[in-house]
Amino acid sequence: MFDKEVYISRRQKLVSLMAVSAPEGKRGIALFIGNVDAPAQYKSNGYKFRQDSTWLYYFGLDEPRFAAILDLDDGTGTLYSDDYEIDDIIWTGPMPSVASLAGRTGLSASAPYAALDEAVQAAKAQGRPVHFIPPSRYYNTLKLKELGLTAPSEALIRAIVSMRLVKEEREIALIDAACDLGQQMHAIARDAIGVGVVEQDIVGKMEGFALAKGWGVSFPTILTQHGEIFHNHSHDCTIEPGRLLVIDAGVESNDSYASDFTRTYPTGGRFTAQQRDIYTLVYQCNEVAFGMIRPGVAYRDVHLSVARRMLEGLKDLGLVRGDVDEMVAAGVAGLFMPHGLGHNMGLDVHDMEDLGEDLVGYDGDQKRSPQLGLGSLRMARRLRPGNVITDEPGIYFIPALIEKWKGEGTNAAWVDFSKLEAYYNFGGIRLEDDVLVTADGARRLGPNRLPIAPDDVEAVMNR
């Protein structure tokens, strides 16, 4: 249900947040450029349209080729786009006018798309600041160049981030619904696993469901027996016995909210002893993280607690040795989990990534670590009610990385490189849930948590 009050009130809040950026009369304008169709083969054959998330958040209009300007001094706003002509209408059917769409989202004025240039040049000529966010797409890069705009506005980014980081009740309901679809899709995938099945067949089943019930997948599906390769998007292998299959995938709902889950399955339905040891440890890390999530806790500390639990377990298995505190401080866990524990999620699966990872995920007093793993953490902030984050620990055995550390002697005091050779064909394991920070703790999103305990996974695979 399109409710223009939602967008009016978000824009009012944004304008009021921007009031701190300059004295009254000097605040200038905020420019928003919606997405255009993204060409796939050629300009008129586009990918499925996906609106810019910041645009959706403040304007809600889910069609291509809009722009808007908010006047930060007087609070008014103008929608820019072009009305359809009769020749277009043969192809598109009757379309609402731009003026009526402006009304739909609660803006009082509208103008042709080309008038955007004039409005920006007029503001510049008057010495008024023109605030805008960094471009997420090449079209926006081109458009900003045409407009002579080069430096995105940190004030605008900070204001937007402060709003989008804390999800409203209606957003939480929409994310829960996207997670429901994500969990259903994962169940379809899990039930399709079988030795001899081609990976692409499972991916097709999953993405077909995502397209039937939502916008599609919220990011390119990772479905691989090489879990140690994080962004492996080829699906041409046949499922072999005795392997681990990592499925990291989510649905974006028709309302444009994301879900993002990862499960790792033994291809034949039963873990080997070696697989079960590592799997159990990753599962424990997932639970350790969830148990810590509550307002006031820095997610950076949750990441470090997971690193500690992971190193304790790897020490029990004899793969590392020595003092766990020292290992955590030295970043030994990065060899096994060279990524962060999680990220914000909302309209984007990595929410607001193009607004700047540090502006989104780090409090003012937090600095990003240079260490492998912790350095990739996208969400370090102290948690607040309404944050939606992922909890996704993993353990991987990446031969090229192990050989690099071994060759350099990196952390050689703690890592038993010879023992790791038995894991060169292991692959990797990741287990991911989506979590809402509540007033006094945390709630996993989606109505039906995917089976995750090792016994439960084997049970559901051998029904």
Add this chain to the structure above:
Amino acid sequence: MFDKEVYISRRQKLVSLMAVSAPEGKRGIALFIGNVDAPAQYKSNGYKFRQDSTWLYYFGLDEPRFAAILDLDDGTGTLYSDDYEIDDIIWTGPMPSVASLAGRTGLSASAPYAALDEAVQAAKAQGRPVHFIPPSRYYNTLKLKELGLTAPSEALIRAIVSMRLVKEEREIALIDAACDLGQQMHAIARDAIGVGVVEQDIVGKMEGFALAKGWGVSFPTILTQHGEIFHNHSHDCTIEPGRLLVIDAGVESNDSYASDFTRTYPTGGRFTAQQRDIYTLVYQCNEVAFGMIRPGVAYRDVHLSVARRMLEGLKDLGLVRGDVDEMVAAGVAGLFMPHGLGHNMGLDVHDMEDLGEDLVGYDGDQKRSPQLGLGSLRMARRLRPGNVITDEPGIYFIPALIEKWKGEGTNAAWVDFSKLEAYYNFGGIRLEDDVLVTADGARRLGPNRLPIAPDDVEAVMNR
């Protein structure tokens, strides 16, 4: 099977075709820019990668961020891209070097991506022509701007078009395979039609199949009870009884070749008398076109013959009146079929559209008509063996267009506007096959032509 000889020989032929563009020593270079990932939500969350078709045709390398320069004077070529670093390899797995990929496609030299700029500037400084094709994507537009290149090369476009218009035996086999997938996908869709079904559910089933067995759909699926709206990409309606459902969709194979079929179904499995009359006429038009396709015949003339047959049928139904030859000349058919009869198909579903519709689809002595319908014809040329074209007549009743003609009195001598009012809720019908021009005639592509005769359609829907 990647066969570098295919790409070497295509490039040799291209270089030899470009020899006519200038005397030896003055031919310059041809620049090719492969696609990069297209951002969906944010830069690192891309749509499924789709390589540029011209790049695929001449180089075959199906990964992002390549460029190449062919020296048109000495025939050598250089591949530009960047080798992966260890930090990338964690995310991507071990990757072949750029030098080895150059070898894979039969190029003798390789260089970092940044060296492309240098090479282009060096050529310009020496006064050598830099030939390039028009950009299909905004990234390429940006890149060409950065390189200071503004005017695409008509000589290069003409040379490429002359090659890609005539499909090689291996391409025909690949298109046949894509058509096989397209026909299977259409059968899945047809079997899912039922009153009360939500359109998006059928689309999900179709696209899931396309993703399981191919790259995905070759263009955004058209599946609509409003067939009179040509590019209707919303799928949120529920299927109602007594309507016509147009399904215009194709699969792009894993080898990047397209298929493109349209069928129109009575939603309840039986045509009404009014629907059957119009359907039968469109079916006859499809057959008339196929019967004319052979080398030497201009596809523009096939379009006009279809217009004639259509007007004869509409005259029999009392919707138009008067001399059919005069009506064809006046463009009366454009009211009912405001699009062209077909287009070339290959690596692109509208093959080479961004190289320029007229350069692709019109012989030197043919001019594009200004008439509605005929003016949208993308393929007018005299047919040659190896051409692959679509045969897709349609009849639509578009209230906004009918009202426009009526209001203006356009072709009022021939059109009985009052009779057309009974068709304002009709929708539209289109019936499309993919056709290969053979040495002495034509062959429909794909192993199993989708049922098309009205009785056959009803039979297959009521099995």
